[in-house]
Amino acid sequence: MRHKIIIIGIVVSVLLLLIYLQLERLERAESQYEKFNQASLEGRISFLEASVGLVYIKIEEDSEKYAFMPLEIAPNQLGFYSIADLGDSIVKRPYSDTLKLIKNDKSYYYTFKDLGN
Amino acid sequence: MTGVDPYASSYLDESPYSYAGANPIYYSDPSGGSYADLSRDDEFVNGGYNVFNSGGGSRSGLQWANQYRSVAMNAMLMSTSAFQNYYGINQMTGQQKAEFGRNYLASNPTAEERKTIGNFLGGELASDGTFYQTVSTALYGSDGTMLGAGYVIPQKINLNAPAFHSSSNSGWWGLMTDFAQGLWNSPFARYHVPDFPSLGVGFSGIAGFGGGTSFELKWVARGPDASFVPAVTVTQAVGAGYDVSAGVQIGGANYLGDVQDLNYEMLQTLFNAGDATYFGSAGLGPVSLTGTYTPTPTGYGILGFSGQFGPSLGKGAGGVMNTKFLYNPWKN
Numbered sequence: 001m002r003h004k005i006i007i008i009g010i011v012v013s014v015l016l017l018l019i020y021l022q023l024e025r026l027e028r029a030e031s032q033y034e035k036f037n038q039a040s041l042e043g044r045i046s047f048l049e050a051s052v053g054l055v056y057i058k059i060e061e062d063s064e065k066y067a068f069m070p071l072e073i074a075p076n077q078l079g080f081y082s083i084a085d086l087g088d089s090i091v092k093r094p095y096s097d098t099l100k101l102i103k104n105d106k107s108y109y110y111t112f113k114d115l116g117n
Numbered sequence: 118m119t120g121v122d123p124y125a126s127s128y129l130d131e132s133p134y135s136y137a138g139a140n141p142i143y144y145s146d147p148s149g150g151s152y153a154d155l156s157r158d159d160e161f162v163n164g165g166y167n168v169f170n171s172g173g174g175s176r177s178g179l180q181w182a183n184q185y186r187s188v189a190m191n192a193m194l195m196s197t198s199a200f201q202n203y204y205g206i207n208q209m210t211g212q213q214k215a216e217f218g219r220n221y222l223a224s225n226p227t228a229e230e231r232k233t234i235g236n237f238l239g240g241e242l243a244s245d246g247t248f249y250q251t252v253s254t255a256l257y258g259s260d261g262t263m264l265g266a267g268y269v270i271p272q273k274i275n276l277n278a279p280a281f282h283s284s285s286n287s288g289w290w291g292l293m294t295d296f297a298q299g300l301w302n303s304p305f306a307r308y309h310v311p312d313f314p315s316l317g318v319g320f321s322g323i324a325g326f327g328g329g330t331s332f333e334l335k336w337v338a339r340g341p342d343a344s345f346v347p348a349v350t351v352t353q354a355v356g357a358g359y360d361v362s363a364g365v366q367i368g369g370a371n372y373l374g375d376v377q378d379l380n381y382e383m384l385q386t387l388f389n390a391g392d393a394t395y396f397g398s399a400g401l402g403p404v405s406l407t408g409t410y411t412p413t414p415t416g417y418g419i420l421g422f423s424g425q426f427g428p429s430l431g432k433g434a435g436g437v438m439n440t441k442f443l444y445n446p447w448k449n
Contacts, residue, residue, distance in 0.1 A: 022412040029414030050382035051390035052413045069414060072341055079342060081382055082447040109247065115414055
């Protein structure tokens, strides 16, 4: 019986811990999205990375790191992280729901998931 | 029919053999009466033209020429407002505008024509059929205050997003495809076949504290990035407990949110981005079972499960894992 209680206690603790970690990640995503949403981005990409669905970018002459979750807007269009490379340009206006990626004089448009709610 | 042309006195300087002022592109004359400037929204009434540009009165008369011209030709000849009125652009929803644009693309317009139609639709029409509606919105600060009245910024609204494409196919094949897709994305199918199946090899050396490494092939089985081609990933784990094992790993992971959110960037979990996959493992003889959970920014995590088959010592362990692409087939 005591053995059972310990196991149940461990399982419940793990579940509570995971719920806490998920809520903490969600809260961090909201602030990341808010920062990205307000930003006016125009320039060359100097940093590019992806983790758990988010793409992280930095723009030249801007030390801030921005994170967003890109969505392809046309069927069969490659994802942002697939196409974008260091040195490509992006343009995004504040509060715009669309980001423009310019690569080799060709423009690609992406929307992004609203993580603000 | 013979007789004197009733309009002869109106065109004394023109040859009686010429049609529409010898300029059939710019003018038209279906009745042999007076010819009219097609760039104007005139109406053909009783063999002649009733200039009707004021917008007042009934428009029951037939704007006959418009219906025989292509959309591109009408766009070239009509003013913006005339084009929008004729095609009812202003009464269209954004989705209908996008549909109008896509239908128009079937006529293989030039880039210039596409740009013109995009302008008339109130946005940009991309060559792939995506329509970006331009709207204006006031700019607000983060505290909700308006940053100057009348200061507006253009904003492109994508109207070609998956939400507007409930069915991308038509006919029986489309129905079958949609049905198969619905079945594949159903909770039943997701329960039996994970969103991210994986196959690999790995070892764990946790005795008290320690770590492990595994190399895996990982597939994205659903969502916009679904592919038969796997990515190759390396996972590094650090943890505490007692789990010393090595072997072949088979497993998978499911995203707990909507299929449309799935993307291949979810395969990667980086410590330096502040992310981690949390794991717990249990040794059961020659099999070591591992459960994982990765919090994601959408609020729905990724739940994983795998079995490692091979020599195994220990009872169990727990810790965190970092996963990185070694080979990414989606990256150019």
